[in-house]
Amino acid sequence: MTDVTISLEGGRQDSREAGFGDYFALLKPRVMSLVVFTAFAGLIVAPGGLHPFLGFFAILCIAIGGGASGALNMWYDSDIDRVMRRTQSRPIPAGRVSREEALGLGLTLSAFAVIMLWLATNVIAAGLLAFTIFFYVVVYTMWLKRATPQNIVIGGAAGAFPPMIGWAAVTGDVTLSSVLMFMLIFMWTPPHFWSLALFMNADYDKAKVPMLTVTHGKRATRNHILVYTILLAGFAAAMFATPLAGWTYLVVAVVMNALFVRGAITLWKRDEDEAEADGYKAEKAFFKLSLAYTFLHFMALMVDKALFSFGIGGPF
Numbered sequence: 001m002t003d004v005t006i007s008l009e010g011g012r013q014d015s016r017e018a019g020f021g022d023y024f025a026l027l028k029p030r031v032m033s034l035v036v037f038t039a040f041a042g043l044i045v046a047p048g049g050l051h052p053f054l055g056f057f058a059i060l061c062i063a064i065g066g067g068a069s070g071a072l073n074m075w076y077d078s079d080i081d082r083v084m085r086r087t088q089s090r091p092i093p094a095g096r097v098s099r100e101e102a103l104g105l106g107l108t109l110s111a112f113a114v115i116m117l118w119l120a121t122n123v124i125a126a127g128l129l130a131f132t133i134f135f136y137v138v139v140y141t142m143w144l145k146r147a148t149p150q151n152i153v154i155g156g157a158a159g160a161f162p163p164m165i166g167w168a169a170v171t172g173d174v175t176l177s178s179v180l181m182f183m184l185i186f187m188w189t190p191p192h193f194w195s196l197a198l199f200m201n202a203d204y205d206k207a208k209v210p211m212l213t214v215t216h217g218k219r220a221t222r223n224h225i226l227v228y229t230i231l232l233a234g235f236a237a238a239m240f241a242t243p244l245a246g247w248t249y250l251v252v253a254v255v256m257n258a259l260f261v262r263g264a265i266t267l268w269k270r271d272e273d274e275a276e277a278d279g280y281k282a283e284k285a286f287f288k289l290s291l292a293y294t295f296l297h298f299m300a301l302m303v304d305k306a307l308f309s310f311g312i313g314g315p316f
């Protein structure tokens, strides 16, 4: 373990020796938990089956690959992370892990995860994992994030691939059903992130990251959240008419989309004085709801798959 004591302007300097927890934090474990869960859902709802050991190993590879992409994101973004309050105590800006170590860890784990997934399952799943890491690190982090307020709309595709990877690990292909799961996350990402940006705007402003809240203001961001949430609700409802979804999905989709649209309308109606006065309560609640939204939709798809296998429900 290395003791890094470089001086980093703005970062919260911490010269204690780096421990396992610091290297683990580089993998963005909290965010990746939902990424891994959606990959797991893709694997479960795919037709056919994988030996439980191989299935577990495939999910482990996706988790390692996702974590590695988080480390590469932190390697490249250490200058931004040093400026933003939310990210200042991450291992690199805090001075506990060097950029070189994060780069080395990210590249090694990426290669390991892709090769192992290939050996354990197939080239399509491994290729998708490699492409996802590339998309998050190169397309989103290195290019779009600092270039355009559409950064997360396009870059969000990276976070939408994991269920496709899980599906491909079982079937070895990319089909309409796996693309539908991709689309659900792809359309969910903008409301998920922009609600957070509403109460984290000062950070992005300070770091000069062109998030929509910075370039077009919070009013425009609230309008965008509403439009994307309505589009998402339409798409989520239409997914009921596909063989992937059953009655559990329908119930979850109706409840969660009603709540999500209601939340988006609440955010749309609020002005900044009101939001500041109550500490962005509604925005924070909407962000939390966004996490439950994805978790429950994918959970419902898995429950329906189990019910189908008992002959209950059956594809619509």
Ligand code: HEM
Binding pocket: 030, 031, 032, 033, 034, 035, 038, 086, 140, 151, 152, 155, 156, 157, 158, 159, 160, 185, 189, 192, 193, 196, 291, 294
């Ligand atoms: C480009 C797309 C995305 C952007 C820009 C984005 C941005 C963010 C940010 C800035 C946070 C706060 C992170 C922190 O804790 O420091 C966050 C939290 C989170 N995101 Fe996303 N996100 C994206 C896509 C996703 C995807 C695809 C998933 C999973 C399917 C996801 C799951 C989560 C979770 C679970 C948290 C909460 C972590 C916690 O408990 O602190 N995000 N997101």
Ligand SMILES: CC(C)=CCC/C(C)=C/CC/C(C)=C/COP(=O)(O)OP(=O)(O)O
Binding pocket: 028, 031, 035, 062, 065, 066, 067, 069, 073, 077, 087, 129, 132, 133, 136, 145, 158, 159, 162
């Ligand atoms: C399997 C695999 C490779 C999965 C990757 C999934 C993926 C791309 C998730 C995106 C999640 C995320 C935290 C984006 C944050 O944006 P940011 O990096 O701008 O956030 P930050 O400010 O917290 O660093």
